[in-house]
Amino acid sequence: xxxxxxxxxxxxxxxxxxxxxxxxxxxxxxxxxxxxxxxxxxxxxxxxxxxxxxxxxxxxxxxxxxxxxxxxxxxxxxxxxxxxxxxxxxxxxxxxxxxxxxxxxxxxxxxxxxxxxxxxxxxxxxxxxxxxxxxxxxxxxxxxxxxxxxxxxxxxxxxxxxxxxxxxxxxxxxxxxxxxxxxxxxxxxxxxxxxxxxxxxxxxxxxxxxxxxxxxxxxxxxxxxxxxxxxxxxxxxxxxxxxxxxxxxxxxxxxxxxxxxxxxxxxxxxxxxxxxxxxxxxxxxxxxxxxxxxxxxxxxxxxxxxxxxxxxxxxxxxxxxxxxxxxxxxxxxxxxxxxxxxxxxxxxxxxxxxxxxxxxxxxxxxxxxxxxxxxxxxxxxxxxxxxxxxxxxxxxxxxxxxxxxxxxxxxxxxxxxxxxxxxxxxxxxxxxxxxxxxxxxxxxxx
Amino acid sequence: xxxxxxxxxxxxxxxxxxxxxxxxxxxxxxxxxxxxxxxxxxxxxxxxxxxxxxxxxxxxxxxxxxxxxxxxxxxxxxxxxxxxxxxxxxxxxxxxxxxxxxxxxxxxxxxxxxxxxxxxxxxxxxxxxxxxxxxxxxxxxxxxxxxxxxxxxxxxxxxxxxxxxxxxxxxxxxxxxxxxxxxxxxxxxxxxxxxxxxxxxxxxxxxxxxxxxxxxxxxxxxxxxxxxxxxxxxxxxxxxxxxxxxxxxxxxxxxxxxxxxxxxxxxxxxxxxxxxxxxxxxxxxxxxxxxxxxxxxxxxxxxxxxxxxxxxxxxxxxxxxxxxxxxxxxxxxxxxxxxxxxxxxxxxxxxxxxxxxxxxxxxxxxxxxxxxxxxxxxxxxxxxxxxxxxxxxxxxxxxxxxxxxxxxxxxxxxxxxxxxxxxxxxxxxxxxx
Numbered sequence: 052x053x054x055x056x057x058x059x060x061x062x063x064x065x066x067x068x069x070x071x072x073x074x075x076x077x078x079x080x081x082x083x084x085x086x087x088x089x090x091x092x093x094x095x096x097x098x099x100x101x102x103x104x105x106x107x108x109x110x111x112x113x114x115x116x117x118x119x120x121x122x123x124x125x126x127x128x129x130x131x132x133x134x135x136x137x138x139x140x141x142x143x144x145x146x147x148x149x150x151x152x153x154x155x156x157x158x159x160x161x162x163x164x165x166x167x168x169x170x171x172x173x174x175x176x177x178x179x180x181x182x183x184x185x186x187x188x189x190x191x192x193x194x195x196x197x198x199x200x201x202x203x204x205x206x207x208x209x210x211x212x213x214x215x216x217x218x219x220x221x222x223x224x225x226x227x228x229x230x231x232x233x234x235x236x237x238x239x240x241x242x243x244x245x246x247x248x249x250x251x252x253x254x255x256x257x258x259x260x261x262x263x264x265x266x267x268x269x270x271x272x273x274x275x276x277x278x279x280x281x282x283x284x285x286x287x288x289x290x291x292x293x294x295x296x297x298x299x300x301x302x303x304x305x306x307x308x309x310x311x312x313x314x315x316x317x318x319x320x321x322x323x324x325x326x327x328x329x330x331x332x333x334x335x336x337x338x339x340x341x342x343x344x345x346x347x348x349x350x351x352x353x354x355x356x357x358x359x360x361x362x363x364x365x366x367x368x369x370x371x372x373x374x375x376x377x378x379x380x381x382x383x384x385x386x387x388x389x390x391x392x393x394x395x396x397x398x399x400x401x402x403x404x405x406x407x408x409x410x411x412x413x414x415x416x417x418x419x420x421x422x423x424x425x426x427x428x429x430x431x432x433x434x435x436x437x438x439x440x441x442x443x444x445x446x447x448x449x450x451x452x453x454x455x456x457x458x459x460x461x462x463x464x465x466x467x468x469x470x471x472x473x474x475x476x477x478x479x480x481x482x483x484x485x486x487x488x489x490x491x492x493x494x495x496x497x
Numbered sequence: 498x499x500x501x502x503x504x505x506x507x508x509x510x511x512x513x514x515x516x517x518x519x520x521x522x523x524x525x526x527x528x529x530x531x532x533x534x535x536x537x538x539x540x541x542x543x544x545x546x547x548x549x550x551x552x553x554x555x556x557x558x559x560x561x562x563x564x565x566x567x568x569x570x571x572x573x574x575x576x577x578x579x580x581x582x583x584x585x586x587x588x589x590x591x592x593x594x595x596x597x598x599x600x601x602x603x604x605x606x607x608x609x610x611x612x613x614x615x616x617x618x619x620x621x622x623x624x625x626x627x628x629x630x631x632x633x634x635x636x637x638x639x640x641x642x643x644x645x646x647x648x649x650x651x652x653x654x655x656x657x658x659x660x661x662x663x664x665x666x667x668x669x670x671x672x673x674x675x676x677x678x679x680x681x682x683x684x685x686x687x688x689x690x691x692x693x694x695x696x697x698x699x700x701x702x703x704x705x706x707x708x709x710x711x712x713x714x715x716x717x718x719x720x721x722x723x724x725x726x727x728x729x730x731x732x733x734x735x736x737x738x739x740x741x742x743x744x745x746x747x748x749x750x751x752x753x754x755x756x757x758x759x760x761x762x763x764x765x766x767x768x769x770x771x772x773x774x775x776x777x778x779x780x781x782x783x784x785x786x787x788x789x790x791x792x793x794x795x796x797x798x799x800x801x802x803x804x805x806x807x808x809x810x811x812x813x814x815x816x817x818x819x820x821x822x823x824x825x826x827x828x829x830x831x832x833x834x835x836x837x838x839x840x841x842x843x844x845x846x847x848x849x850x851x852x853x854x855x856x857x858x859x860x861x862x863x864x865x866x867x868x869x870x871x872x873x874x875x876x877x878x879x880x881x882x883x884x885x886x887x888x889x890x891x892x893x894x895x896x897x898x899x900x901x902x903x904x905x906x907x908x909x910x911x912x913x914x915x916x917x918x919x920x921x922x923x924x925x926x927x928x929x930x
Contacts, residue, residue, distance in 0.1 A: 063529070071659065144627065149624040389662070396530070396662070397519065397522075397526075406775070406778065418663055454654070458650050
C-alpha cells in the first residue's frame with residue numbers, strides 16, 4: 052500500500068487523468084475505441100468515402116452528447132493528413148450563435164469565412180492576398196447592399212461584427228434574402244480559388260482538400276424551448292442540402308443526431324458515432340468481448356502502468372472491480388469516466404474497496420433518476436424491441452427520443468445493422484416502474 | 498451574519514453532520530485533487546443546507562488562502578439574467594470556486610417561478626458549454642434543490658454531459674417512527690432504551706487501554722459507551738465507540754453473542770448516519786454468526802435491519818425481500834413484536850413503491866398484532882400509517898377517522914408523534930374547508 056503522501060499524489064494524478072475534455076488522437080490518454088477489431092469504425096468509413104470519391108464529397112458526422120465527435124474528427128484529420136490530404140478545420144461556433152435561428156445565407160458566409168481563417172492559420176496562401184471577409188465586402192458592394200446600412204466598411208469589421216453582434220447577422224440575412232443564388236456562386240468561387248491557391252502552394256500531386264466543419268450540431272437551442280431554432284435547422288437540411296456541397300472540397304459537417312429521424316433519407320452519407328457495444332442484440336444481452344476490450348483499454352490508458360494495480364488491487368480482483376464499473380457505463384466513455392471519478396474521490400485506502408465501487412455506481416445511477424412513468428413505458432419498449440419504437444416522426448416524439456439519446460437513457464449501436472437499447476443503470480428502475488404501473492392498472496372483468 | 502443567523506446555522510450544522518457524510522467528503526476531496534475547470538452540481542434540500550455548505554466550503558478554501566466567489570441570485574428574475582452575465586464574470590485571482598446557488602424546494606411557494614427561470618437560464622447556458630469551459634479555470638458550482646438535476650439534464654443536455662460530478666447533501670435520516678407526518682412512520686430501530694453514561698464508560702475504558710489481556714473488558718466498556726451514545730441519539734460517537742469495540746472483540750475472539758450485539762449496534766449507528774453500505778456489511782456478518790449458532794431471534798433482527806438499510810439506500814424492492822424473510826422467521830419463533838415490525842416495514846416499503854393498497858393490508862395485520870399484545874404505540878402508528886395510505890388512495894374521510902383514532906392513542910401515551918398527527922389532521926381538514 053502506498054504511504055499517505057504517495058497515495059494522495061497518485062489519486063491527484065489519477066483524478067486529473069479522468070478529465071473528459073476532447074482529446075487529440077496523439078494524446079497519450081486517447082484510446083482509439085472505435086478503431087478496434089470487431090468495432091465498426093465510423094472514421095474509417097468516412098475516410099474511405101473521401102478516398103473513393105472523386106475530388107469532392109459531402110458527409111455528415113453525428114453522435115449523441117459525449118460520444119467524442121470532436122476527438123474522432125481530429126482522428127479523421129490526422130488519418131487523412133498522413134495520406135497527404137490538406138485538411139482544414141473550422142468551428143461553427145466561432146461565428147454562429149447556437150441559440151439563434153440559422154439561415155442558408157448565414158451558413159454560406161460562415162463556411163467560407165472559417166475556411167478562409169483556417170487557410171490563414173495553416174499558413175496556406177490566401178487568395179490574391181485577401182481574406183473571404185474582404186471578398187464578401189466586395190460582393191456586398193457589387194450587389195448594392197449599402198455597407199453603411201448594415202453597419203461595416205471593411206472585411207475585418209464584418210468578421211468582428213459577425214462574432215460579436217447578434218443583431219448584425221439578422222440584418223445581413225434580411226439584405227441577402229433574395230440573393231441566395233448569387234451568394235452561393237460567390238462562395239463557390241471563393242472555394243475554387245482557395246483550392247487553386249492550395250494546389251499552387253502544395254503542387255499538383257496531393258489527393259485533395261478536406262474541410263471539417265465542426266460544432267454545427269450545437270445549433271439546436273434547447274429542444275424543449277427553441278422550436279424556431281430547430282425549425283431553421285430542419286429547413287436548412289430539408290431545402291438547401293445541395294448548397295452545402297463545396298466545389299473541389301470534401302466537406303464533413305457535424306450535425307444534430309435527430310436529423311436521422313426527421314430525414315431518414317437525408318441525401319448524403321451520415322455517420323453516427325455509436326455507443327461501444329458491450330452486449331449483443333439477443334434477449335439475454337450476451338457479452339460482446341470486443342466492446343469490453345475497448346473499454347478496458349480506455350481504463351488502462353488512464354490508469355497506466357502500476358497505477359491500475361495500486362488503485363484496483365491484485366490482478367484478478369482488480370479486473371473484477373474495474374469490470375464492475377465498465378459493466379454499467381453503457382458503452383459511453385464519458386459515463387465510464389464519471390464512474391471512475393466517483394470511485395477516485397470516494398476511496399479512502401488503496402486498493403479501492405468493493406463498497407466504494409458500489410457507491411460510485413449508485414451515485415451515477417442517481418444522475419438518471421427520477422424517471423417519469425410515461426418515459427419508463429417507452430424506454431421499456433425500446434429495451435424489449437431494441438428499436439427506437441418511435442410512435443411518429445413528429446417533432447414532439449423526435450424531441451423526446453433525442454432527449455433519451457442525449458442523456459444516455461437510450462443507447463445507439465451499429466454492427467451491420469443499427470439498433471438501440473436502454474442504459475444498464477436504468478434497466479431495473481424502468482422494469483420496476485412498468486411493473487408497478489401494470490399492477491395498478493384496472494383489469495377488465497370477464 | 499447576525500448572532501441569530503449563526504445560531505440557526507449551528508443548528509443546521511448539527512442536523513447535517515457534514516463531516517460524517519461521504520458525499521461531503523467527496524466534494525472536499527475533489528477540491529484537493531482537481532485543477533482547473535470543473536462543473537459541479539450540488540443538490541441540497543433547502544436554503545439552510547446551501548448556506549451550511551457554502552460556509553463550510555468557504556472555511557475550507559480559506560485554509561488554502563482562497564475564497565469562495567459567490568454570484569448572488571436573490572430572485573428568479575436575477576436568475577434569468579445569468580446567461581448574459583456569467584461569461585462577463587471574472588472571479589478574483591484567489592477564488593477557489595464560483596458558487597451559484599438558487600435553492601427553492603419544490604414545495605416552496607415561489608417554486609414555479611424559480612423553475613421557469615431555471616429552464617430559461619439553462620436553455621441559454623447550454624449553448625455556451627465550450628465558452629464556459631474556456632472562461633473559468635476553476636470549479637463552477639451550481640447549487641440547487643434536487644429538481645435542478647432534472648432541469649439541467651432535460652433542458653441543458655450539452656452542459657449536463659460535461660458535468661464533472663453531482664453531489665447530494667441532505668441531513669442523515671432520523672430513523673425513528675416519530676419524525677414523519679405526511680408519510681408512513683419509518684422503521685423502529687429498537688434503540689430508544691435509556692442507556693449508560695457514555696462518558697463515564699469511556700473514562701473507565703481509558704484505564705484499560707494498552708493493558709495486555711484486557712481487550713475483552715475494554716471492548717465491553719467501549720460497547721457500553723456506544724449504547725449510551727445511541728440512547729442519546731449521538732450517532733457518530735456511537736458509531737466510533739462500537740467500531741472500536743468490534744475491532745477489539747474480533748481480535749480477542751469474543752463469544753458469538755457478544756459479536757452479534759456489537760455488530761447490531763454498529764450497523765444501526767451506520768444506518769442512522771447514512772453509511773448504509775457499511776451497515777449492510779456488518780448486518781450480513783451478524784446474520785451469518787446468528788445462523789451459525791442457530792439464533793433465530795437475531796437472524797430476524799438482522800434481516801429486518803438489512804431491509805432498513807436497503808430501504809434507506811433507495812432500494813425498497815430489495816428491502817422487501819429481507820422484510821419477508823424477517824416475517825417468516827418471526828412467525829416461526831412466534832416473536833409477535835418482531836412480526837409487527839416486519840409487517841410495518843413491509844407496509845412502508847410498499848407505500849414507498851406507490852402501492853398504498855398493499856401497504857394498508859400490512860398495516861391492518863400490524864394493527865391486529867399491536868392490539869393483541871397491547872402495544873399502544875404500535876397501534877397508534879399503524880392507525881396513522883394506514884390513514885396516510887388511505888388518503889393516498891383518495892379516501893380522505895376514512896383517513897381522517899383513522900388519524901383521529903391514532904391521535905387519541907398517541908395522546909394517551911404522551912407520544913411526541915401526537916403533535917405531528919394533529920398537524921396532519923389540521924392540514925387535511927383545512928383542505929376540505
